[in-house]
Amino acid sequence: MQTSPPENGQYMLAAYIVVALIVGRYALRLLQKGWRETHRGS
Amino acid sequence: MIGSLAGSHRVIRNGMVITGIALAAMVGVYCLALLATPVEAHQGLAQKIVYIHAPAAWSALLSFSIVGIVSGLYLWLRDPRLDLFAEASADVGLVFSVGMLTTGPIWAKPIWGTWWTWDARLTLTLFLFFIFLGYRALRGAVQDRAERARFAAVIGILGMILVPFIHLSVYLFRTIHPQPILLKPSAPSLPPEMLRTLLASFGGFTLLYVGLVSVRYGLGLANEIREGGDAD
């Protein structure tokens, strides 16, 4: 018995974008801080 | 006592490299999950949220377990580096928990038909999140450095012990969360392509934790050395 999967792609996209924003933003900010710290004064 | 500035910079640099690799891996995981993994027949595309939700939850739990263990070690050995590491791990853990707590409801809405239920694991993770928000608030509210470290360590340990109790109490209450699909002793119930994506994502998130916590720890270390190098 084959039924077509429900249409809920928008939820999937929302979740993937949210994670990318939250975790990605945090990672980039840490990288920025790390770069500034290691390149300070030299 | 806690090492040189150069040493902390080495930690940061290593962490940045690992974070870079992990971010690249995550891009790969996103492509794999969104483009190359088959759509589940009953749950549709929303099922793919599991590929980022479960690994984010894993990273959050990993961070918080490490906070608990390192806190215990701190009370025993009183090495300020352990305290800094616990702080870093708690900070990173909070970010992963936000990821977990936002994707959870987004997945639950189409699948369960409701954004939130008071199921055992949901409640557990929510309270874990609250404990570590309290942990952070406590850190911010104590002036003395040694005192801050001791207080935070105590909450770290108590939080770790609380987790099984919350789980047990809410489990007795009621639960509808899907059982772990990966660690079943018989055969994993996921088709191989899906399992591969999930495992890749677990790897990516774990690597991301390692990278982020190293950078965060190195930054804390450098800060500590610069501010009060003579205090210890």
Place this chain on the structure above:
Amino acid sequence: MADLLRPSVAIAAKDFLIEWRSRTALLSATVFAALVLVVFNFARDPASLSPVVLAPSVLWVTTTFAAMLTLNRAFMLERENEAGEALRLAPISPNAVFLGKYLANLAFVGVVDLVVLPLFVLFFNVDFGGVLLGLIGVIVLANLGFIAVGTLSSAMAVRTRFAELMLPVLLLPFLIPPLIGAVQATTRILAHRPLSELMGWLRLLGLYDIVFFTVCLLVFPSVSDE
């Protein structure tokens, strides 16, 4: 063992004496609890929700919040005149200090509960014939564990900025297991269910008490030492 018990009983007695002379904290906590009971009665739709349905939750929210108010007091007391410093310098183990404060807190919260319980029966029209003993048992069982965590947290909270805010933030997550257990057990007791239906919950409460009392007693020295 006697080395631990004698000074701790002395500390508890001292706290109780100080409190008994002024009675401010005890009185305000009791008034607070009574007010919460009244507020709860009006914070429901009387047509759709009978008081008995709400009763267990009301009882527990009221007692735990009142307990939190009294917990704040335990170490706040020692802030005056550097009394905490003297307590630290005294030739007694920090565990004895913890035990003393714990006993005092148990007594204070017990007094507040003793006042709340009759008010609760009165306001919420609870038929307590034959359930009173069980109810008191559950209250004692729930208090033993969370007051241990509360005593430890208040020792830390008083030494932070915003102490009054820090205690609930730290303590509330730790209230969840005893609160769930106590509410569930209370519901079953009020419905006159057989004992076997609450054994699971009572066991959970007992386990929580043992584990958290032990852990708090063991880690308290690291909170107080310098």
